Amino acid sequence: MLKRIRIQHLTLGMYLHEFCGSWMDHPFWRAKFLLKDPKDLERIQATAIQECWIDTSKGLDVAAGTASRSREEVDAQIETDFSRLEDLPPLQVTLPPPPAPPARDQAPKDMHSELKRAAAICVRSKTAVVSMFNEARMGRAVDSAGAQSLVQEISDSVTRNPGALISLARLKTADDYTYMHSVAVCALMVALARQLKLNDEQTRLAGLAGLLHDLGKAAIPLAVLNKPGKLTDNEFSVVRSHPVEGYHMLKEGGNVPDAVLDACLHHHEKIDGSGYPDKLKGDGISVIARMAAICDVYDAITSDRPYKRGWDPSESLRRMAEWTNDHFDQRLFQAFVKSIGIYPVGSLVRLASGRIGVVTEQAPTALTTPKVKVFYSTKSDLRIPPELVDLAAPGCTEKIVAREDPDKWRFPDLNELWSGFTEKAW
Numbered sequence: 001m002l003k004r005i006r007i008q009h010l011t012l013g014m015y016l017h018e019f020c021g022s023w024m025d026h027p028f029w030r031a032k033f034l035l036k037d038p039k040d041l042e043r044i045q046a047t048a049i050q051e052c053w054i055d056t057s058k059g060l061d062v063a064a065g066t067a068s069r070s071r072e073e074v075d076a077q078i079e080t081d082f083s084r085l086e087d088l089p090p091l092q093v094t095l096p097p098p099p100a101p102p103a104r105d106q107a108p109k110d111m112h113s114e115l116k117r118a119a120a121i122c123v124r125s126k127t128a129v130v131s132m133f134n135e136a137r138m139g140r141a142v143d144s145a146g147a148q149s150l151v152q153e154i155s156d157s158v159t160r161n162p163g164a165l166i167s168l169a170r171l172k173t174a175d176d177y178t179y180m181h182s183v184a185v186c187a188l189m190v191a192l193a194r195q196l197k198l199n200d201e202q203t204r205l206a207g208l209a210g211l212l213h214d215l216g217k218a219a220i221p222l223a224v225l226n227k228p229g230k231l232t233d234n235e236f237s238v239v240r241s242h243p244v245e246g247y248h249m250l251k252e253g254g255n256v257p258d259a260v261l262d263a264c265l266h267h268h269e270k271i272d273g274s275g276y277p278d279k280l281k282g283d284g285i286s287v288i289a290r291m292a293a294i295c296d297v298y299d300a301i302t303s304d305r306p307y308k309r310g311w312d313p314s315e316s317l318r319r320m321a322e323w324t325n326d327h328f329d330q331r332l333f334q335a336f337v338k339s340i341g342i343y344p345v346g347s348l349v350r351l352a353s354g355r356i357g358v359v360t361e362q363a364p365t366a367l368t369t370p371k372v373k374v375f376y377s378t379k380s381d382l383r384i385p386p387e388l389v390d391l392a393a394p395g396c397t398e399k400i401v402a403r404e405d406p407d408k409w410r411f412p413d414l415n416e417l418w419s420g421f422t423e424k425a426w
Contacts, residue, residue, distance in 0.1 A: 002053050002055055003062065004020065004052070004069045005052065007050060007051060009062055009063075009067075009068075010041065010045070010052060011041075012041060014034075015034050015057075016035050017054055017058075018052065020052055021048070021323055021326075043233075048275065050326050074322060075318070083368075085337055086366065086367055091331050095287065104156050106159040107160065109161050111161055114164035121157055122180070124150075125150055125154065125180075126176065128150050133179065133218045136215055136249050137218045141254065151208050152204065154190060154211075157187070158191050162362070166340065166345070167345040167419070170303060171415055171419075171424070175226070177305060178217055181299055182212070182215075183211070185211070185213060185292070185295045186208075188295035188298060188340070189209060189295050190207045191340060192291055192294070193291070194339065195335045196332075208257070209291075213267050214242065216242035216244065217242045218246075219246075219249070220241075220242055225239070227306065228306040230307075240276055240277075243264060243265050259288050260288075262289055263286070263288045263291075265289075266292075270327045271325070271327060274326065294336050301319070302316045312347055312348055312403065313343075313344035314349070318403070337367070342368060343370055343400060345360060345362070346415070347359045348409065348414065350378070351372065351398045354379045356374065356409070357373050357374035357375060357389065358372065358417050358418045363392040370392075371388060371390050372398075373387070373388050
């Protein structure tokens with residue numbers, strides 16, 4: 001049986017099933033193992049992780065009277081919280097505005113049309129970000145005008161259709177991760193800013209913060225950044241230095257708004273004060289840094305890395321919801337979920353009929369009724385001809401009843417089914 005407990009209640013002999021936090025918060029290569037080494041227990045208790053899951057069928061249980069929660073209890077609470085999202089009023093925030101740009105093409109587009117444009121933007125964006133990181137490694141200032149232009153292109157795509165570029169950017173390879181992560185977080189920041197009803201100037205500022213937030217990784221040795229195995233304590237400390245390194249790079253280069261500098265420096269701070277580099281807490285963290293923290297973690301955990309496969313988008317949101325009280329601003333996280341959907345594009349889901357499908361597009365007015373391309377029957381245990389089901393259509397009796405784990409099913413064409421691309425799109 002799985003139980004969620006506080007880290008201080010973890011003891012030798014327990015089977016550690018999962019940390020309640022991103023794998024970026026701890027230096028352990030494995031998350032599932034029998035806790036036998038006192039040094040491992042000390043290292044766990046020295047991290048910022050507050051809670052974990054233990055498997056009592058494989059190790060010791062907690063002492064009688066110790067607070068714990070079952071998986072069913074946690075999932076039930078998360079589903080209740082998600083079901084209330086549509087009733088929440090918009091969260092209003094303000095950010096300092098950058099200069100206004102000229103008018104651009106922002107007319108709404110259907111998913112299929114925007115996916116093609118988004119693929120081209122991803123190609124150009126990766127080239128631009130690789131160049132930006134290379135310039136930073138050589139000690140040269142960031143091309144502020146070029147970065148603003150890139151943000152405008154990404155922002156326009158998100159405005160035309162929010163799901164297209166965000167979903168495509170998630171399909172980065174482990175080798176692409178450092179660069180395309182910046183593009184993805186830029187797009188997520190724009191989508192979140194739009195959900196918060198920020199004006200165009202403030203939205204571009206949020207996008208620029210997303211694009212530049214990880215520039216400090218240009219100072220991290222590539223051997224450490226792309227290491228496929230467990231990081232040493234020293235290597236983990238080097239990786240955690242990137243917010244400060246990026247802040248100094250951008251500060252010395254000039255022409256970068258203060259809000260963007262702040263997001264770069266503080267996007268790893270946490271609401272409970274356990275983040276870094278300054279252990280800021282609650283409202284001591286700026287709104288734009290709290291936004292960046294959410295977008296950064298979501299893209300990180302949904303992306304394939306040299307040392308770990310990414311999680312399914314919907315499952316990632318469920319796990320992030322578990323960490324909200326410790327990690328994220330709860331109202332901003334709720335707005336983030338609204339911006340990409342409870343079941344983001346690419347999520348594998350099971351319908352009431354027993355068919356399995358992949359989410360292809362969000363419904364404009366409801367979080368729980370996206371468009372789903374069904375392609376597998378659990379009743380016959382066979383593939384079926386793909387069929388697009390609009391759960392928001394009048395008279396539709398289908399509904400999503402469960403998330404499904406892609407690693408369990410291993411459908412080789414899952415990304416092709418929702419994107420329409422038979423090969424890598426960018």
